[in-house]
Amino acid sequence: MNRIVFESIFRRFDIHRTLEQEVAALLEHLPEDELRHLKAGDSLWQEGENASSLIVLRSGWAYSAHYHKDGSRQLLETYLPGDVLGLCQVASGNRRTNAVMLTDGWVCELPHSSLLGMFNDSPMTTALLFAIANQRQVMLAERQIMMTHRSAKQRLAHFICECHARLLETGETYRDEFLLPLTQQDLADTLGMSAVHVSRTFSQLAAEGLVQRRLFQLIILDADKLREVAAFDGRYLKIQWNEEDFSITEQ
Amino acid sequence: MNRIVFESIFRRFDIHRTLEQEVAALLEHLPEDELRHLKAGDSLWQEGENASSLIVLRSGWAYSAHYHKDGSRQLLETYLPGDVLGLCQVASGNRRTNAVMLTDGWVCELPHSSLLGMFNDSPMTTALLFAIANQRQVMLAERQIMMTHRSAKQRLAHFICECHARLLETGETYRDEFLLPLTQQDLADTLGMSAVHVSRTFSQLAAEGLVQRRLFQLIILDADKLREVAAFDGRYLKIQWNEEDFSITEQ
DNA sequence: CGCGACTTTGAGTCTCATCAAGTTCGGTGG
DNA sequence: CCACCGAACTTGATGAGACTCAAAGTCGCG
Numbered sequence: 001m002n003r004i005v006f007e008s009i010f011r012r013f014d015i016h017r018t019l020e021q022e023v024a025a026l027l028e029h030l031p032e033d034e035l036r037h038l039k040a041g042d043s044l045w046q047e048g049e050n051a052s053s054l055i056v057l058r059s060g061w062a063y064s065a066h067y068h069k070d071g072s073r074q075l076l077e078t079y080l081p082g083d084v085l086g087l088c089q090v091a092s093g094n095r096r097t098n099a100v101m102l103t104d105g106w107v108c109e110l111p112h113s114s115l116l117g118m119f120n121d122s123p124m125t126t127a128l129l130f131a132i133a134n135q136r137q138v139m140l141a142e143r144q145i146m147m148t149h150r151s152a153k154q155r156l157a158h159f160i161c162e163c164h165a166r167l168l169e170t171g172e173t174y175r176d177e178f179l180l181p182l183t184q185q186d187l188a189d190t191l192g193m194s195a196v197h198v199s200r201t202f203s204q205l206a207a208e209g210l211v212q213r214r215l216f217q218l219i220i221l222d223a224d225k226l227r228e229v230a231a232f233d234g235r236y237l238k239i240q241w242n243e244e245d246f247s248i249t250e251q
Numbered sequence: 252m253n254r255i256v257f258e259s260i261f262r263r264f265d266i267h268r269t270l271e272q273e274v275a276a277l278l279e280h281l282p283e284d285e286l287r288h289l290k291a292g293d294s295l296w297q298e299g300e301n302a303s304s305l306i307v308l309r310s311g312w313a314y315s316a317h318y319h320k321d322g323s324r325q326l327l328e329t330y331l332p333g334d335v336l337g338l339c340q341v342a343s344g345n346r347r348t349n350a351v352m353l354t355d356g357w358v359c360e361l362p363h364s365s366l367l368g369m370f371n372d373s374p375m376t377t378a379l380l381f382a383i384a385n386q387r388q389v390m391l392a393e394r395q396i397m398m399t400h401r402s403a404k405q406r407l408a409h410f411i412c413e414c415h416a417r418l419l420e421t422g423e424t425y426r427d428e429f430l431l432p433l434t435q436q437d438l439a440d441t442l443g444m445s446a447v448h449v450s451r452t453f454s455q456l457a458a459e460g461l462v463q464r465r466l467f468q469l470i471i472l473d474a475d476k477l478r479e480v481a482a483f484d485g486r487y488l489k490i491q492w493n494e495e496d497f498s499i500t501e502q
Numbered sequence: 503c504g505c506g507a508c509t510t511t512g513a514g515t516c517t518c519a520t521c522a523a524g525t526t527c528g529g530t531g532g
Numbered sequence: 533c534c535a536c537c538g539a540a541c542t543t544g545a546t547g548a549g550a551c552t553c554a555a556a557g558t559c560g561c562g
Contacts, residue, residue, distance in 0.1 A: 074396045088385045134339045140391045148443025192399025
């Protein structure tokens with residue numbers, strides 16, 4: 001049974017009441033799980049492919065990227081453990097980006113065909129998926145806001161704050177320290193700067209006693225000050241769930 | 252009857268077969284239309300408000316923006332006639348941006364409450380809304396790709412190409428000429444540059460014989476070359492609709 | 503031990519922001 | 533019909549932030 005997928009999806013919400021029986025009903029329609037182990041560098045999907053399933057990232061990090069003709073690269077999204085990948089290709093049915101594992105990890109696929117069954121059977125789950133999909137859009141919008149009219153220092157600081165907040169949210173870390181498995185080139189391609197400047201910017205943040213990075217371990221020395229520098233307001237990461245509204249349609 | 256909203260939504264797809272009876276069934280549940288006339292500068296919603304309805308822009312242009320503490324502004328989305336506004340606030344239930352009319356225009360509201368009924372009644376419509384919401388996300392991602400590692404000239408050219416393509420798509424214009432009702436300051440806040448530099452960049456594009464702008468009328472002199480300069484590939488604007496997949500769940 | 507990937511540091515350059523002063527143009531009121 | 537006003541735009545000068553190229557340093561891993 002595909003409990004794994006549903007745990008991942010529902011864990012993000014504070015919903016308990018009406019959920020249990022709904023999930024139970026859904027589980028009947030779902031195919032067997034197939035947890036797959038992937039290595040760092042393994043491809044999740046490639047540009048141009050047909051998209052036939054969602055991917056739930058059970059553990060490990062991944063990213064999606066777009067390659068320009070000149071060979072340069074733009075990392076679009078960073079995926080952390082617990083994330084649902086590929087929602088935005090459900091409608092179009094094909095991949096516009098490449099997605100690659102940053103670390104080793106376990107993934108679980110959910111075919112679109114079972115998704116569509118859900119639209120039929122469970123308005124609740126549909127609404128949840130809607131919420132998650134929109135959440136991604138909010139993150140993209142926030143990134144956009146950050147990318148323009150913000151200095152390199154602010155952008156890097158913001159990205160670190162965002163990763164940290166997301167890891168705290170899902171319980172992947174409990175302290176101001178975590179493994180950030182992106183190279184400086186990856187960060188550069190995420191934040192739209194050169195790798196050289198990422199290095200300099202890290203030095204600057206370190207000199208100010210805000211963060212420390214050794215190999216791929218990142219230590220936040222002064223979280224409050226870092227958030228202040230980044231002008232980071234993590235509220236956009238919270239999925240707000242208007243339970244009253246949706247529960248009306250439930251019954 | 253709320254035919255207006257549904258026309259706007261469905262007009263974007265090449266779907267004819269299974270649609271008619273489904274739409275007919277939906278129309279029963281929808282409240283009366285209320286087409287409202289708005290003037291340029293009128294607010295559609297404000298940051299922090301509760302979001303209780305979608306807005307369909309029947310005519311006129313609008314934008315959504317985020318204001319920073321320092322007073323500067325980031326335009327996030329530009330809305331053209333026919334667009335469905337506010338999809339990404341359905342889940343969260345509150346507005347994170349300000350939305351303002353750029354020109355006079357007519358709008359039509361669709362309360363969330365009727366949306367949620369749709370999740371129950373019509374998987375087809377649900378999937379369509381999913382597609383439209385994802386379409387917005389694709390546009391945001393594309394913007395992101397453009398905003399980084401692209402020169403001011405390319406960004407401006409790309410924005411012009413995008414507007415032009417969207418207007419052609421919905422039949423708002425048929426020629427390489429249209430009214431672009433954004434000031435250079437608006438464009439600057441959209442593209443993350445200074446108003447002064449927008450002016451210079453326009454001059455540059457004009458000098459190269461690509462576009463011409465007089466008052467708010469924009470004339471594209473050499474569309475092909477403009478697209479080449481912008482590295483514009485309009486495929487991301489097409490909503491691709493995998494009818495087979497969804498029709499499986501239909502019956 | 504040494505290779506290769508990643509990072510750091512330095513020097514020179516360019517794009518674009520900022521500040522400031524003018525210009526165009528439609529609208530308004532005398 | 534003209535003078536003036538304000539919003540939008542243009543043009544010039546200056547400087548800061550970030551890019552590029554290049555070379556050296558660090559570190560894990562085979």
